[in-house]
Amino acid sequence: MSDVKALTLDGETRQLDEAALDDLRGRVRGELIFPGDPNYDDTRQIWNAMISRKPSIIVRCSGTADVMGAVKFARQHRLLASVRGAGHNIGGMSLQDGAILIDLSAMTSVRVDPEGRTAVAGPGATLGDVDHETQAYGLAVPVGINSTTGIGGLTLGGGFGWLSRSCGLTIDNLVGAEVVTAAGERIKCDASHHDDLFWAIRGGGGNFGIVTAFEYQLHPVGPEVMSGPIVFPFDQAKHILGAYRAFCAGCPDELTVWAVIRDAPPLPFLAEEVHGQRVLILVALYNGDMAAGKKALAELRNLGQPIADGFAPHPFVGFQQAFDPLLTPGARNYWKSHNFTQLSDELIDCLVDYGARLPSPQSEIFVAQVGGAINRVATDATAYPHRDVEFVMNVHTRWEDATDDDGCVSWAREFFAATQPFATGGVYVNFISEGEDRVAGAYGVNYDRLSRVKATYDPDNFFRVNQNITPG
Ligand SMILES: Cc1cc2nc3c(=O)[nH]c(=O)nc-3n(C[C@H](O)[C@H](O)[C@H](O)COP(=O)(O)OP(=O)(O)OC[C@H]3O[C@@H](n4cnc5c(N)ncnc54)[C@H](O)[C@@H]3O)c2cc1C
Numbered sequence: 436m437s438d439v440k441a442l443t444l445d446g447e448t449r450q451l452d453e454a455a456l457d458d459l460r461g462r463v464r465g466e467l468i469f470p471g472d473p474n475y476d477d478t479r480q481i482w483n484a485m486i487s488r489k490p491s492i493i494v495r496c497s498g499t500a501d502v503m504g505a506v507k508f509a510r511q512h513r514l515l516a517s518v519r520g521a522g523h524n525i526g527g528m529s530l531q532d533g534a535i536l537i538d539l540s541a542m543t544s545v546r547v548d549p550e551g552r553t554a555v556a557g558p559g560a561t562l563g564d565v566d567h568e569t570q571a572y573g574l575a576v577p578v579g580i581n582s583t584t585g586i587g588g589l590t591l592g593g594g595f596g597w598l599s600r601s602c603g604l605t606i607d608n609l610v611g612a613e614v615v616t617a618a619g620e621r622i623k624c625d626a627s628h629h630d631d632l633f634w635a636i637r638g639g640g641g642n643f644g645i646v647t648a649f650e651y652q653l654h655p656v657g658p659e660v661m662s663g664p665i666v667f668p669f670d671q672a673k674h675i676l677g678a679y680r681a682f683c684a685g686c687p688d689e690l691t692v693w694a695v696i697r698d699a700p701p702l703p704f705l706a707e708e709v710h711g712q713r714v715l716i717l718v719a720l721y722n723g724d725m726a727a728g729k730k731a732l733a734e735l736r737n738l739g740q741p742i743a744d745g746f747a748p749h750p751f752v753g754f755q756q757a758f759d760p761l762l763t764p765g766a767r768n769y770w771k772s773h774n775f776t777q778l779s780d781e782l783i784d785c786l787v788d789y790g791a792r793l794p795s796p797q798s799e800i801f802v803a804q805v806g807g808a809i810n811r812v813a814t815d816a817t818a819y820p821h822r823d824v825e826f827v828m829n830v831h832t833r834w835e836d837a838t839d840d841d842g843c844v845s846w847a848r849e850f851f852a853a854t855q856p857f858a859t860g861g862v863y864v865n866f867i868s869e870g871e872d873r874v875a876g877a878y879g880v881n882y883d884r885l886s887r888v889k890a891t892y893d894p895d896n897f898f899r900v901n902q903n904i905t906p907g
Pocket residue numbers: 482517518519520521522523524525527528529530539558578579580581584585586587588589590591592593594595596640641642644645646647762865866900901902
């Protein structure tokens with residue numbers, strides 16, 4: 436008798452015998468990793484070190500057939516399963532104690548058709564993998580701002596970053612997908628095949644099946660783009676945020692500007708005496724003509740008296756990695772997020788007040804400018820419902836030592852509560868932290884339709900380790 440104990444869909448613990456495990460080995464080309472194996476702890480670790488859960492078996496899938504085999508095995512034994520791309524989900528939605536982990540992180544291929552301007556990405560590809568392959572042809576799909584994030588989870592939640600105001604969300608550029616269903620069968624979905632499923636995976640997360648290939652349309656971008664940070668002393672924060680609001684109101688879609696309150700990082704473009712000082716940083720990218728970008732960014736320079744100015748032409752791929760040193764895996768993280776349609780004076784006061792009292796040197800308040808092309812898509816055109824939002828605030832509370840957990844988490848919750856009166860009540864599904872009950876806010880007006888699609892493709896709620904939609 437083996438000593439592999441797995442959690443069932445009914446919440447019971449089941450011991451899996453050698454015959455069952457041999458059956459699984461026969462179905463999968465990739466590696467199976469069990470508790471006690473030398474690489475078990477390293478392999479189960481995800482980006483957020485706050486979360487440490489122990490799956491019963493890790494199935495390192497090599498391809499779609501492995502995913503089908505793992506799903507069929509789990510179904511046959513009624514086992515709880517979780518799904519992991521690159522493991523960046525802040526709430527640790529890819530891991531559950533006792534569940535079989537269907538790990539896609541080895542499926543990193545990205546194939547580009549430069550003539551057709553499309554790319555097909557495997558579900559384990561990171562944003563860096565996608566940028567690397569597409570930028571070889573001067574092309575890009577809009578994704579997020581940290582290159583080690585997984586394309587899988589990011590796409591299924593929506594996906595936004597520096598190119599989204601000009602080119603839309605990641606899902607607005609998804610043209611088709613290959614999905615392994617809850618029955619372990621592979622189907623393709625796009626605008627004319629399983630269009631209900633295609634609608635649902637564009638914002639409905641991992642509720643409907645396991646996507647084993649994402650096909651995107653691409654846009655010409657760069658290879659150099661006017662971009663960079665401009666850094667202001669924190670005592671100018673209130674004035675700059677007010678001016679930022681006015682600037683954003685007239686901002687062309689090509690330009691995206693995010694505001695960040697944090698301690699100045701020890702990066703070479705900042706003088707040493709500035710390192711560690713509280714600052715307000717405007718980070719911008721202009722996706723278009725270099726001269727027009729220079730002109731647009733020049734206006735930002737005049738908003739106050741900056742300490743440092745890094746606006747310049749940068750390689751797009753490099754800029755996509757610019758935040759990576761501040762977002763490395765292994766730290767403890769607790770995020771809180773709100774959507775805003777505007778930055779009111781009271782909200783700005785609140786940002787400055789809590790920004791002055793960040794709970795740790797690595798914590799930051801991020802205000803991402805969205806809108807533009809994102810908001811020209813109808814609310815019911817895809818499952819992502821937040822098409823009226825102009826700013827997404829994400830509070831990256833981040834620290835190293837577990838003894839700081841209480842102080843950091845309490846600060847984040849207090850700040851979240853203080854800013855709640857100004858928020859829409861909706862939330863980007865990919866920014867929901869562990870223990871938050873925000874499913875209604877994540878799927879908004881599209882929930883009922885999502886629930887009906889769930890009933891069609893996953894009536895038993897096999898895919899339930901996620902921001903879960905109940906079959907309707
Ligand atoms: C440092 C950092 C920066 C970020 N920046 C941005 C940003 O700029 N823009 C943005 O939009 N988001 C951003 N995010 C959020 C990011 O979109 C989510 O964390 C997303 O879940 C990451 O995808 P993943 O594949 O790495 O996640 P995982 O943790 O591997 O997966 C998360 C969940 O997604 C589902 N899932 C993943 N892949 C599949 C699949 N192929 N099929 C079915 N279900 C699947 C599963 O339910 C899984 O539990 C950031 C996150 C981090 C940690």
